Amino acid sequence: MIRIVDYGVGNIQAFMTMFKRLGIAAARARTADDLADATRLILPGVGAFDTAMMLLDKSGMRQRLDELVLGGQVPVLGICVGMQMLASGSDEGELPGLNWVPGRVRSFAAQPQCRDLPMPHMGWNDLQLQDGHKLFTDFEPEPRFYFLHSYYFDAEDKADVAATAAYGLDFDCIVARGHIHGVQCHPEKSHHFGAQLLKNFAEL
Amino acid sequence: MLRPRIIPCLLVHKGGLVKTQGFTAPKYVGDPINAVKIFNEKEADELMVLDIDAAANKAEPNYALIAKLAAECRMPLCYGGGVTTAEQASRIIDLGVEKVSVSAAAIADPALLTRMAEAIGRQSVVAVLDLRKKTGLFSKGYELCTHNARTTHKADPVAFAQQLQQAGAGEIVVNAVERDGTMQGYDLTLARQMRAALKVPLTLLGGAGSLDDMKALIAACGVVGAAAGSLFVFKGPYRAVLINYPTQAQKDEMCRAALAAHRPH
Numbered sequence: 001m002i003r004i005v006d007y008g009v010g011n012i013q014a015f016m017t018m019f020k021r022l023g024i025a026a027a028r029a030r031t032a033d034d035l036a037d038a039t040r041l042i043l044p045g046v047g048a049f050d051t052a053m054m055l056l057d058k059s060g061m062r063q064r065l066d067e068l069v070l071g072g073q074v075p076v077l078g079i080c081v082g083m084q085m086l087a088s089g090s091d092e093g094e095l096p097g098l099n100w101v102p103g104r105v106r107s108f109a110a111q112p113q114c115r116d117l118p119m120p121h122m123g124w125n126d127l128q129l130q131d132g133h134k135l136f137t138d139f140e141p142e143p144r145f146y147f148l149h150s151y152y153f154d155a156e157d158k159a160d161v162a163a164t165a166a167y168g169l170d171f172d173c174i175v176a177r178g179h180i181h182g183v184q185c186h187p188e189k190s191h192h193f194g195a196q197l198l199k200n201f202a203e204l
Numbered sequence: 205m206l207r208p209r210i211i212p213c214l215l216v217h218k219g220g221l222v223k224t225q226g227f228t229a230p231k232y233v234g235d236p237i238n239a240v241k242i243f244n245e246k247e248a249d250e251l252m253v254l255d256i257d258a259a260a261n262k263a264e265p266n267y268a269l270i271a272k273l274a275a276e277c278r279m280p281l282c283y284g285g286g287v288t289t290a291e292q293a294s295r296i297i298d299l300g301v302e303k304v305s306v307s308a309a310a311i312a313d314p315a316l317l318t319r320m321a322e323a324i325g326r327q328s329v330v331a332v333l334d335l336r337k338k339t340g341l342f343s344k345g346y347e348l349c350t351h352n353a354r355t356t357h358k359a360d361p362v363a364f365a366q367q368l369q370q371a372g373a374g375e376i377v378v379n380a381v382e383r384d385g386t387m388q389g390y391d392l393t394l395a396r397q398m399r400a401a402l403k404v405p406l407t408l409l410g411g412a413g414s415l416d417d418m419k420a421l422i423a424a425c426g427v428v429g430a431a432a433g434s435l436f437v438f439k440g441p442y443r444a445v446l447i448n449y450p451t452q453a454q455k456d457e458m459c460r461a462a463l464a465a466h467r468p469h
Contacts, residue, residue, distance in 0.1 A: 118402075
């Protein structure tokens with residue numbers, strides 16, 4: 001069963017709706033006990049990095065998530081701020097991240113190439129895929145996804161980067177380190193492109 | 205490449221969807237949930253739903269309706285109408301909405317945007333400005349309106365938009381009141397002026413009658429949001445109700461041609 005980690009942040013309902021349409025069993029997890037039957041994990045997130053980390057700590061699920069992901073090798077997909085939480089830390093906040101994928105979250109506004117671009121990065125953008133990742137099975141040419149963010153993941157080991165997108169600079173918008181995945185865009189709001197990605201994650 | 209956003213804007217009035225002209229004469233065009241289902245199938249870029257009763261009646265947002273819309277909506281959703289506090293905005297985001305728009309409440313108290321940005325993140329905070337072209341013999345420029353354009357404010361619209369951006373808006377929607385429902389094209393002068401003055405994403409609403417009107421807007425301003433009501437709910441000269449939206453190929457071709465013609469300043 002796919003468990004969507006509900007620590008008080010993010011659009012849980014959108015994932016529930018999407019998985020229901022896809023005919024894939026998914027349920028929200030509000031406590032560590034809810035995570036017991038998880039074979040896949042979705043870590044959503046919106047808003048500020050520190051708020052999200054603090055709420056995850058308070059949810060009582062963090063330690064169990066560490067055990068499942070790092071010990072049990074349960075596949076996980078972090079989305080938007082949920083992806084940023086996989087990093088070691090963020091320029092947006094003070095708190096450390098989960099540190100599951102080495103890297104740091106940076107601000108577009110601090111990059112000279114982005115100075116004249118509207119912020120946040122909002123709308124549909126193309127992905128440049130690294131070939132062969134199973135998350136991209138049956139993708140059509142020129143996949144496009146919805147983005148809504150001002151900070152981006154900068155992976156330390158570029159071998160972890162599965163896709164980039166361009167906004168002033170080419171940033172790491174999908175990371176995959178073994179069974180740990182993160183996407184900056186919103187597959188739950190990206191029509192058939194997003195549905196395909198979530199289906200692929202469920203079938204990894 | 206980031207693409208321009210082509211956004212249907214739906215107005216809710218007495219529980220049904222309506223389309224207005226010049227902010228008056230609401231015409232019933234259908235059921236909101238049904239419209240969302242159609243725009244799902246057509247894979248619209250984004251959807252904006254504005255409850256035109258809530259702010260005017262000083263009513264609480266209709267959370268039951270928002271929850272239903274959000275559960276059905278498979279594209280990013282922006283809700284507006286009756287939001288006056290950051291707590292209400294948080295509650296709406298928790299229902300599964302991506303962005304919350306405010307107008308009258310933010311104009312009365314721009315610090316509301318700051319509190320909303322702290323609660324839900326600035327990327328989810330949208331300020332809508334209803335602007336009406338001044339028509340007096342010696343007047344020029346635009347005046348800022350609220351409450352379905354029944355109240356006017358003295359502030360300079362461009363400076364005020366910048367102030368709202370500073371306060372915490374992550375997107376500004378500029379709605380040209382006298383173009384509402386006319387399908388005669390966007391006010392490109394206003395659009396250019398706002399794009400040059402703002403650093404956040406900008407969406408224009410009011411006047412779109414064809415994809416060519418959107419093309420003209422994007423050619424003038426580059427990557428912006430092009431929102432429309434009538435264009436996506438009416439068909440033909442008699443304004444027969446028919447929910448419609450361009451195909452991905454039509455959108456791509458229009459945007460490509462428009463951006464090729466765009467000359468950044």
